[in-house]
Amino acid sequence: MSIKTLELISTTENGVELISYMALPENASDDKPVAGILVAPEWWGVVDYPKSVVERLAKAGYAAVAMDVYGEGKLTTDAAMANMWMEQVLADQDMLMDRCRLILNDFADQMGVNGDNLGAIGYCFGGKIVLDMAREGMPLKAVATFHGNLSAKQPADDKFKAKVLVAHGGEDSMVSMDAVDDFKQEMDKVGADYTVDVYEGAKHGFSNPHADERAANNDVDLGYNEKAAKDSWDKMMDLMKTNLGS
Structure with a gap:
C-alpha cells in the first residue's frame, strides 16, 4: 500500500513546537477516513525506529x-541525554499529558483520520505515556506497550476504557516483574480488559533492531530479540484489528 508522510506540528500554549511524524495510506480521505494509532517513542525521541x-x-x-x-523535534542516541530529557518531562507530568492531548487532538483532526477510532502503542518510556493517556481517559480504544515503563501518573479509575496488551521481556533489568505484578493489580481493580505477555530471555528494548548497538555505545542493558519482536508486533496488530478494524 502506498503511503504519504508529513510533519504534524502542534504548538503548546507557551509556544513550544511539538514536531511529530505522521504517515497514512495514500488513499485515506475525509470521505474514506482510517483508524488512527499514536506511537510514543522510547526516550531517544522521534528517531528512525519510531x-x-x-x-x-x-x-x-x-x-x-x-x-x-x-x-522542537529533539532526538539523541546518547542515553545520558535521553535520560535527562525524560526526567525533565516526568518532573511535570501534567504538562506531559497536556502535550499528548494536544497531539492526539491535532492528529484526530487531520484529513483522512477517523478521530473517533484511535489506539496507541508505546515503547519503554513511551509505554508509560500511552498507559497514562488511557488512565487520563483520553479516547483510546486499545493500547499496547513494548518493554514499557508501567508506573502510573495516577492509578487507573473508571475513566480507563482501553483494551491493553503488555509485551514484557523476562530478562528486563529496567522494569521488574514486581512492577508487572503491581500493574496487573491496578488493572484488576478497575476491571480492565488486559493481557500481559512475558517473553523469556528477552531484555529491555527487545523490539528495537538498534538495541544492541545502543547498549554497546551507552553501556546499558538492552537487547534485540527477533522472535519476541515479531510475536509481540503480530499480537499488537491483532489487538488493533479487533478494536479499530483494519
Whole structure:
C-alpha cells in the first residue's frame, strides 16, 4: 500500500513546537477516513525506529503518528541525554499529558483520520505515556506497550476504557516483574480488559533492531530479540484489528 508522510506540528500554549511524524495510506480521505494509532517513542525521541513503525502501520492501513513529547523535534542516541530529557518531562507530568492531548487532538483532526477510532502503542518510556493517556481517559480504544515503563501518573479509575496488551521481556533489568505484578493489580481493580505477555530471555528494548548497538555505545542493558519482536508486533496488530478494524 502506498503511503504519504508529513510533519504534524502542534504548538503548546507557551509556544513550544511539538514536531511529530505522521504517515497514512495514500488513499485515506475525509470521505474514506482510517483508524488512527499514536506511537510514543522510547526516550531517544522521534528517531528512525519510531518513524519506521509509523510507516509500517500506514502500510497496514492505519494513520499513525510518532509523538514528539520533548518538543522542537529533539532526538539523541546518547542515553545520558535521553535520560535527562525524560526526567525533565516526568518532573511535570501534567504538562506531559497536556502535550499528548494536544497531539492526539491535532492528529484526530487531520484529513483522512477517523478521530473517533484511535489506539496507541508505546515503547519503554513511551509505554508509560500511552498507559497514562488511557488512565487520563483520553479516547483510546486499545493500547499496547513494548518493554514499557508501567508506573502510573495516577492509578487507573473508571475513566480507563482501553483494551491493553503488555509485551514484557523476562530478562528486563529496567522494569521488574514486581512492577508487572503491581500493574496487573491496578488493572484488576478497575476491571480492565488486559493481557500481559512475558517473553523469556528477552531484555529491555527487545523490539528495537538498534538495541544492541545502543547498549554497546551507552553501556546499558538492552537487547534485540527477533522472535519476541515479531510475536509481540503480530499480537499488537491483532489487538488493533479487533478494536479499530483494519
